[in-house]
Amino acid sequence: xxxxxxxxxxxxxxxxxxxxxxxxxxxxxxxxxxxxxxxxxxxxxxxxxxxxxxxxxxxxxxxxxxxxxxxxxxxxxxxxxxxxxxxxxxxxxxxxxxxxxxxxxxxxxxxxxxxxxxxxxxxxxxxxxxxxxxxxxxxxxxxxxxxxxxxxxxxxxxxxxxxxxxxxxxxxxxxxxxxxxxxxxxxxxxxxxxxxxxxxxxxxxxxxxxxxxxxxxxxxxxxxxxxxxxxxxxxxxxxxxxxxxxxxxxxxxxxxxxxxxxxxxxxxxxxxxxxxxxxxxxxxxxxxxxxxxxxxxxxxxxxxxxxxxxxxxxxxxxxxxxxxxxxxxxxxxxxxxxxxxxxxxxxxxxxxxxxxxxxxxxxxxxxxxxxxxxxxxxxxxxxxxxxxxxxxxxxxxxxxxxxxxxxxxxxxxxxxxxxxxx
Numbered sequence: 001x002x003x004x005x006x007x008x009x010x011x012x013x014x015x016x017x018x019x020x021x022x023x024x025x026x027x028x029x030x031x032x033x034x035x036x037x038x039x040x041x042x043x044x045x046x047x048x049x050x051x052x053x054x055x056x057x058x059x060x061x062x063x064x065x066x067x068x069x070x071x072x073x074x075x076x077x078x079x080x081x082x083x084x085x086x087x088x089x090x091x092x093x094x095x096x097x098x099x100x101x102x103x104x105x106x107x108x109x110x111x112x113x114x115x116x117x118x119x120x121x122x123x124x125x126x127x128x129x130x131x132x133x134x135x136x137x138x139x140x141x142x143x144x145x146x147x148x149x150x151x152x153x154x155x156x157x158x159x160x161x162x163x164x165x166x167x168x169x170x171x172x173x174x175x176x177x178x179x180x181x182x183x184x185x186x187x188x189x190x191x192x193x194x195x196x197x198x199x200x201x202x203x204x205x206x207x208x209x210x211x212x213x214x215x216x217x218x219x220x221x222x223x224x225x226x227x228x229x230x231x232x233x234x235x236x237x238x239x240x241x242x243x244x245x246x247x248x249x250x251x252x253x254x255x256x257x258x259x260x261x262x263x264x265x266x267x268x269x270x271x272x273x274x275x276x277x278x279x280x281x282x283x284x285x286x287x288x289x290x291x292x293x294x295x296x297x298x299x300x301x302x303x304x305x306x307x308x309x310x311x312x313x314x315x316x317x318x319x320x321x322x323x324x325x326x327x328x329x330x331x332x333x334x335x336x337x338x339x340x341x342x343x344x345x346x347x348x349x350x351x352x353x354x355x356x357x358x359x360x361x362x363x364x365x366x367x368x369x370x371x372x373x374x375x376x377x378x379x380x381x382x383x384x385x386x387x388x389x390x391x392x393x394x395x396x397x398x399x400x401x402x403x404x405x406x407x408x409x410x411x412x413x414x415x416x417x418x419x420x421x422x
Contacts, residue, residue, distance in 0.1 A: 012173070015062045019072040020181055022056040025049075026076075027188055035196065047088040050076035051095045058099055069105060070174060074152075075182050077115065078145055079189070081122040082129045082137075093119045107156060114152040122148075134190040138183060145182040149175050205398055223264050230257045280316050283355060283420075284309055287348055290326035294334070302341025303334050311350045313422035317400050325396040328389040329359050329416060336363025336414065350422075357418040366408040374406060 026049030034045050054076040061069035077096060081089040093115060100111045122144065129140060153171045236242070237250045291307050298305050333344050342362035349356050366374075374390055397404055402420035 012062060015060065016072070016177060018060055019057045020184075022053045022060075023072060023075055023181065023185055024188075026053045027185070027192070031192065035192070043084050043088055047080050047084065047092060050080050051092050054092065054096060055099055058096075058103060069103070069107065070170065072178065072181060073100075074115075074118070074149070075145070075178065075185060077118060078122065078141065078148075078182065079185060081118060082126055082141055082144075083189070085126040086123045089119060089123055110152065110155040113155060114148065117151065118148055134194070137190060138186050141186045142179050142183045146175055146179050149178045201403075204394065223261065226257055226261055226264065230254060230261070233257070278316060279319050280314055282311050282314050283317075283322065283348060283357075284311070286319060286322045287326060287346070287357075290323050290330060291346060294327065294330040297331065298334050298344060301334055301338055303337050304341075304343045306343060306345045308346070309348045311348050311355055313350045313353065313355050315355060315400060315420055315422050318396075321392075321396045321399070325393050328393050332389065333359060333361035333363065333414070333416075336361055336365075342413070351419075353422050355420040355422055357420070358415065359418075360413065360415040362413040365410040365412050365414055366406075367410060371406045371408055 026046065029049055030042070030046055034042055054073045057071045057073045057076075061071035063069055073096060077089070077092055080092055096115050097112055100108055100115075125144070129137060132140060153174060157171075233250055233254055237247065237254070242250070287307075287309060291305065295305055330344065330346070337344070345358070345360040347358040347360075349358075374394075394404060397418055397420070400420050402418055405417040405419070406414065407417070408414035
């Protein structure tokens with residue numbers, strides 16, 4: 001245990017750097033061993049590492065002549081509360097207070113009150129925090145850390161009849177140190193999140209490019225014999241020399257050929273944009289056309305369609321592929337609201353230099369696992385689905401260098417947000 005006399009600045013810095021090392025170690029361990037694991041598993045692992053980091057910080061504090069101890073225990077606590085919410089921060093709250101009572105000394109009750117306030121209030125802001133952009137998350141996390149450290153130090157100040165110079169200096173060091181170290185940790189975490197997302201985008205782009213190349217080369221070769229076979233079977237069906245049983249077999253064969261042609265057409269939609277179909281436009285014509293096309297289908301399933309277009313930005317795209325992309329998304333949203341119907345909202349706006357397409361339904365919704373698998377080959381939430389429709393959507397948006405964000409909750413509906421640079 002280190003005792004820091006007044007004016008011993010070097011020992012203070014040494015202990016703070018040791019605490020900072022304890023905060024960095026979980027991030028390094030996570031990067032080396034757990035970065036590629038499933039998200040839910042990662043959160044529990046990161047929470048465990050944060051708890052270990054917090055205990056290590058509390059085991060190596062600065063002991064002040066005032067009788068209090070000072071460490072960076074609250075930084076891991078804030079990180080888990082903001083990024084993961086109540087479910088993951090509760091075990092850390094228990095560990096923090098049990099170990100603090102085990103250490104004992106002055107400030108134990110003040111620590112309990114402060115950690116309880118953080119536990120009750122900060123996770124409430126988790127969902128809002130996760131919707132922020134990285135720069136705003138950094139500002140928010142530093143700000144909320146500063147506020148709660150101020151509350152903690154205010155509680156400690158009630159212990160004294162008259163505040164002395166050492167406590168005032170402690171307060172300044174505590175607030176600035178927590179704010180600075182919190183900022184560094186959040187920057188590192190945001191960098192990890194960005195790297196993971198970039199890697200996923202790269203893998204998806206490569207997957208879609210492979211599908212595009214294969215579909216373009218194979219589908220054309222398959223379509224020709226299918227068309228010839230279908231034609232001959234139709235001619236054979238008109239013959240007067242075949243019986244009813246043979247005619248039934250012919251009808252079944254033609255139905256299966258039509259289904260095969262539809263699958264081939266789906267694969268052809270993954271091909272590279274065709275020059276004759278390329279346009280430079282604001283998407284208004286394609287959105288309006290597909291909206292009118294889907295309204296009868298929506299009415300048949302008791303779905304109300306709300307449509308709004310407010311965009312002046314333009315971009316280059318394959319008209320046929322973009323229309324098919326819209327049709328697939330609208331159709332999936334309507335089918336997600338079977339059998340009771342609901343509301344489909346289609347909003348196309350602009351944000352700075354991006355075209356933003358928001359498609360929202362009030363359907364059955366999806367789990368986080370289903371959302372993560374969207375756009376993967378042969379994955380579908382429908383019993384008879386092939387997954388090619390959503391794969392085509394992701395392929396079309398990828399070709400215009402756009403991104404797709406999905407927010408969904410079981411029983412409450414799904415929102416697709418497509419962002420396309422102009």
